[in-house]
Amino acid sequence: MRIGIVSDVHGNLEALNSTLLFLNGRIDFLAVLGDTVGYGPDPEDCIGIVKTKANLILKGNHEQGIITGNYTAFKDIARTSLEWTARVITSNSLKCIKEFKETAELEDIMFVHAAISSPLFKYILRDKDAMNEFPLLNKKICFIGHTHIPVVYKNKENKIDLIYPDFSGKMEIEIGEGKYIINTGSTGQPRDGFPFACVSIYDTEKHLFTLHRIEYPVEITRKKILEKGLPSVLARRVVQGI
Numbered sequence: 001m002r003i004g005i006v007s008d009v010h011g012n013l014e015a016l017n018s019t020l021l022f023l024n025g026r027i028d029f030l031a032v033l034g035d036t037v038g039y040g041p042d043p044e045d046c047i048g049i050v051k052t053k054a055n056l057i058l059k060g061n062h063e064q065g066i067i068t069g070n071y072t073a074f075k076d077i078a079r080t081s082l083e084w085t086a087r088v089i090t091s092n093s094l095k096c097i098k099e100f101k102e103t104a105e106l107e108d109i110m111f112v113h114a115a116i117s118s119p120l121f122k123y124i125l126r127d128k129d130a131m132n133e134f135p136l137l138n139k140k141i142c143f144i145g146h147t148h149i150p151v152v153y154k155n156k157e158n159k160i161d162l163i164y165p166d167f168s169g170k171m172e173i174e175i176g177e178g179k180y181i182i183n184t185g186s187t188g189q190p191r192d193g194f195p196f197a198c199v200s201i202y203d204t205e206k207h208l209f210t211l212h213r214i215e216y217p218v219e220i221t222r223k224k225i226l227e228k229g230l231p232s233v234l235a236r237r238v239v240q241g242i
C-alpha cells in the first residue's frame, strides 16, 4: 500500500491543491495529520477538500482551538488567525472538524498530530523528546506533524538517530530495523527554510519513505493572506518557508 501523508495544511488552498495533484495516481490511501485550518486564508475550502479526498483525518491543536474557543495556549498570531477562522467557517465545517480523530492506526503504523504522549499539543523538537515517546509506540512507525519541520527519529537499541532532509529539502529513507517517529513537515506553512509544500509517501511493501517538496503558486496565497486581513507575518512565512 502506498500511503500519502499531508499535515499542517493551515488553510493554504494553493499548497493543498498542488500537493493533491502530485499525489494523484501515486497513492492508495491519504492521511491528513491535523491543523488543516489556522493561519491560512482558505480554511473552509481546505476542510471541504480533505473531507472528500482523505481516508483518514486527524485533529490538530488548531482544530481543538476552534472547537473549544479557548485560545490561551496560542501565541498572538495564531490566536488572531484562529479567531478569524472561527468567524469564516460554516457550522457544517465546525461539525466536521469535531469528528476528526486524535490518533489512528493502520497496519504497523500510528498517526498523530503532535506526540503520542499528548496527541494535540506536545512538540517533539529534539532527540530527548523523541526518546520519551518511543516506549509509548506499539507500532513500527509513528507519523507526526505539528512542528512544521521534517525530520526522522530512528530508535534502535536505546539509541536515537536523527535523519534530516537533504539540501533540496527532500528525503528518501529505507525503513529498516528499529522503530521510527517521522515528522512529515507542513504542507501549507513549512518552517525549515524551504517554502515548498511538504508531502510524504510511505510504501508499505517496499518499506520506503519519501518526502517530496512541491512548488505551488505561493504568490496567490501571500496576497490572499494580506487581502483577508490576516497578520502580515503569515504572508512572509509562506514565501520564505520560516
Ligand SMILES: [Fe+2]
Pocket: 008, 010, 035, 060, 146, 147, 148
Ligand atoms: Fe501546525
